[in-house]
Amino acid sequence: MDSFDWGNLPFGYIKTNYNVRCYWRNGEWGEIEVSSSEIINIHMAATCLHYGQEAFEGQKAFRCPDGKIRIFRIEENAARLQSTSRGILMPEVPTELFVEMTKKVIKLNEEFIPPYESGASLYIRPLLLGTGEQVGVHPADEYLFLIFVTPVGPYFKGGFATxxxxxxxxxxxxxxxxxxxxxxxxxxxxxxxxxxxxxxxxxxxxxxxxxxxxxxxxxxxxxxxxxxxxxxxxxxxxxxxxxxxxxxxxxxxxxxxxxxxxxxxxxxxxxxxxxxxxxxxxxxxxxxxxxxxxxxxxxxxxxxxxxxxxxxxxxxxxxxxxxxxxxxxxxxxxxxxxx
Ligand SMILES: Cc1ncc(COP(=O)(O)O)c(C=O)c1O
CATH class of the missing domain: 3.20.10.10 (D-amino Acid Aminotransferase, subunit A, domain 2)
Structure with missing residues (x-):
């Protein structure tokens, strides 16, 4: 992505090419889907909208000096999302599915990973939503797990500071x-x-x-x-x-x-x-x-x-x-x- 001024990226949303999605229906996770749309289509009575039955995670992928891409302790993010899911009665995303989807969305958007020298990184945002409809306060019976990525600038632009x-x-x-x-x-x-x-x-x-x-x-x-x-x-x-x-x-x-x-x-x-x-x-x-x-x-x-x-x-x-x-x-x- 030559059009980016990698060194001056904000911490904000920038459109990338793809996100990955997986639905939980009838008590099980389905196939991983790749989407190029930034829009999700959900029921107006979805529990995430009314009763806050939703959770997210946040981690980063880095382009390293040896040219490889690294993500840090991704299994811990999966474990924390599983803990959150138990806390608000959502189905747990298995670690293998979480890791596979993360790798996939990074590979699909590889051109958006900032170069090492820029100090910028690719922010990864997993999102789990109760999408099934409920009017009473109850957990949903359908869920969407989605991961999008966006390049973000370095936190310390002028060097490590207080x-x-x-x-x-x-x-x-x-x-x-x-x-x-x-x-x-x-x-x-x-x-x-x-x-x-x-x-x-x-x-x-x-x-x-x-x-x-x-x-x-x-x-x-x-x-x-x-x-x-x-x-x-x-x-x-x-x-x-x-x-x-x-x-x-x-x-x-x-x-x-x-x-x-x-x-x-x-x-x-x-x-x-x-x-x-x-x-x-x-x-x-x-x-x-x-x-x-x-x-x-x-x-x-x-x-x-x-x-x-x-x-x-x-x-x-x-x-x-x-x-x-x-x-x-x-x-x-x-x-x-x-x-
Ligand atoms: C409330 C809160 N505390 C702490 C953290 C730091 O957690 P982590 O080191 O996993 O990013 C975050 C960021 O995720 C947060 O939102």
């Missing part, structure tokens, strides 16, 4: 025993207003405390949180945050680097004790945190004194990226290579 976050005490993203651990659209609808207010006030994203006590750290918008102190990687244990695959991998890399890992409740006050902190997720890998401001109390937690990312965050980030790009050995077997 961002500031805003604690929003007057909003909850998810309830302690609600759907926060699942990747369902309703959680994101619940975050739109807080996210807009944080952006309008000049912050990278909103930062949530636990919904019950407003005491412990939950998540940073659409990313998990970690803090570093005393050679330890500390990340929240909570029943209302999404289990991030990037965070799970960072914990392993921290152990590989000889650090300790703690998964536990993190009281807001503890923020002032961290030497470094970051938001972790597919979008940025690590977005290092400069400061976190509690918008209601006015309290500021300055994490980076010089405004720059800390050395451990940078080391973790580089190690992670090098594994994703096949530059360093993939000792944990995280990558799927598409030739």
């Amino acid at each position: 961002n500031d976050y805003a604690i929003v005490r007057n909003f909850d993203r998810a309830a302690p025993l609600g759907t926060g651990i699942y990747k369902v659209g309703g959680n994101y609808a619940a975050s739109l207003l807080a996210n807009k207010l944080a952006h309008d006030a000049g912050y990278a994203s909103e930062f949530y405390l636990d919904a019950k006590e407003k005491k412990y750290i939950d998540e940073c918008g659409a990313a998990n949180f970690f803090g570093i102190k005393n050679n330890t990687y500390v990340t929240p244990e909570s029943t209302s945050i999404l289990p991030s695959i990037t965070n799970m991998s960072m914990q392993q890399l921290a152990i590989d680097l000889g650090m300790k890992v703690e998964r536990r409740q993190i009281p807001e006050d503890e923020l002032e004790t961290f030497e470094e902190a970051g938001a972790v997720g597919t979008a940025a890998v690590i977005s290092p945190i400069g400061k976190i401001v509690d918008l209601q109390s006015g309290k500021e937690y300055v994490i980076s004194k010089d405004g720059k990312p800390g050395p451990i965050s940078e080391k973790l980030y580089n190690k992670f990226r090098n594994i994703q790009y096949g530059i360093e050995p993939d000792i944990h077997g995280w990558n799927t290579v598409i030739d």
Whole structure:
């Protein structure tokens, strides 16, 4: 695709050639279908439209320096979608079907995978929808699983840099025993207003405390949180945050680097004790945190004194990226290579 300015792609939707689809009807998954249409045709009483019976995933494919295409821990995305499906009564997409459809949609759209040098990647969006009609609040009896892809620009255009976050005490993203651990659209609808207010006030994203006590750290918008102190990687244990695959991998890399890992409740006050902190997720890998401001109390937690990312965050980030790009050995077997 010579017409693209690969280095200046936004994080947005760009039409590609094909998407792949599979329907669940009469209790089983059908054949994989290839479509060149961006439109889906569903019943107006579909459960995804009324009762939020839908879920999605997000991962990336990379064109690597050795010319190969790699996707990172795809089986984990399949497992998380299966967990979400159990949570809101949808049929589980088997891992083999998930992986086969992902490989297929990437191959079909190979010309849209940005070159390595651009820092851009191909974003993969799997989507599972309750398409069967219901008027009462019940699960659908038909489902559509679809995957589309779109090229997206690098998160850090001017190099790895810090961002500031805003604690929003007057909003909850998810309830302690609600759907926060699942990747369902309703959680994101619940975050739109807080996210807009944080952006309008000049912050990278909103930062949530636990919904019950407003005491412990939950998540940073659409990313998990970690803090570093005393050679330890500390990340929240909570029943209302999404289990991030990037965070799970960072914990392993921290152990590989000889650090300790703690998964536990993190009281807001503890923020002032961290030497470094970051938001972790597919979008940025690590977005290092400069400061976190509690918008209601006015309290500021300055994490980076010089405004720059800390050395451990940078080391973790580089190690992670090098594994994703096949530059360093993939000792944990995280990558799927598409030739
Ligand atoms: C709410 C939320 N938390 C955390 C993450 C990070 O998860 P992952 O590392 O699997 O992208 C995401 C992104 O998917 C998210 O939407």
